[in-house]
Amino acid sequence: MADWHWQTWQGEEFLTCDLLGDWSHGFFTRQFWPQAPETLTAALAVDAAVQRVKQVHGNRVLTPADLPNPATTESASPRAEADGLLSDRPRQALWVCSADCSPVLIGDRATGQVAAVHAGWRGTAQAIVPVAVGRLQAQGSRPEDLVVAIGPAIAGAVYQVSVDVAAAVGRTLVPETGAEAADEAVVAELLTRHESPLLADSAPGKVRLDVRQANALQLEHLGLGKAQVAIAPHCTFQDPNRFFSYRRTGEKQVQWSGIVSRDIGD
Known part of the structure; x- marks a missing residue:
């Protein structure tokens, strides 16, 4: 079983998982609200390019190359709508936000590439995590090289x-x-x-x-072994001190989760 650890940045704690130890990553708590990925990336890698999307509870997974180029579009241009991001080069910080939905971070131990996925029940019903794995495979990934951490989300017992x-x-x-x-x-x-x-x-x-377990089983059906997947032992609904929960309060506040792609030689 993978271990989870609390790390400290700016005097507040965020969560990491041993399975993703080869990558800078973190599942951030409500204490970092309302800081955005443009600020939070400094906790992971100061020189990484920040990538995020407008989440819509679907199963669309994009790469940074699919996103509008801020250098050629107006600053007020809307973000691309998607619920997953897949790196296409090193030093990209991929971010998703969640309250009760499952934040899923994926790393490829052979290529160094990563994915970040927002998997609520709607996205899970549309198999968004298998979609992300499929896109990784299209880039050369093999299921046996992948490791996956499913971050804090609402537990099945209270959902x-x-x-x-x-x-x-x-x-x-x-x-x-x-x-x-x-x-x-x-x-x-x-x-x-x-x-x-x-x-x-x-x-x-x-x-x-339990949406977390549903995603873990979807990954198992893709051929990933149990040792390749870890579920965080924290429930957003039951831990109000650390996490926002839409089911608990009805307020649209989120915590962010991010991971930085790397060169395999890093």
Whole structure:
């Protein structure tokens, strides 16, 4: 099991994971709000190029080459809409923000390239993390070289959702049930599985969903071993001192997570 550690910058703590020890990275807490990636990157690498997008709860994954060039566009130009970023050269700081959704940071031990993904239930139902892995593979990555850290997010035990939401995520994990299967059938099948991302709920039409575990299982289906994936032992909903939680407060405040790509010789 990978270890997680608190690091200190500007007198406040951010979280790192041993699996990503080859890269400068961090899952930042609410204490850094309202600082943006343009400021926070200094905690990771002072000379890295900051890259981020406008998150829309989809499954679009872009590279910096896909983004508007600030040198040739107006400063007020909108950011590209996406929920994942994939590096295409070294010294790029990729950032995603989240409150209860899962921030997922990926590193390739063979190439030094990285990805940063915002995976809420909607993005997970659209398999955004496998999409990001697929784009890494298109750049030459192999599943056996990847390591993945899933940062602080809402835990399944406290995340009550409707059966249709759970089924939307579940269909990415039990394709054998078929697209025409009823939502209840998909959920019932998943509840019988070992290491299920679902927990039963006493309320009619409800179930508990662990989006972090769903993403881990999607990665397992891609061929990544359990030792290649780590889930942070911190719940945004249950730790108000460290994390914002939209489910807890209804306020649109976020914490940032970032990772810096590197040359393999670094």
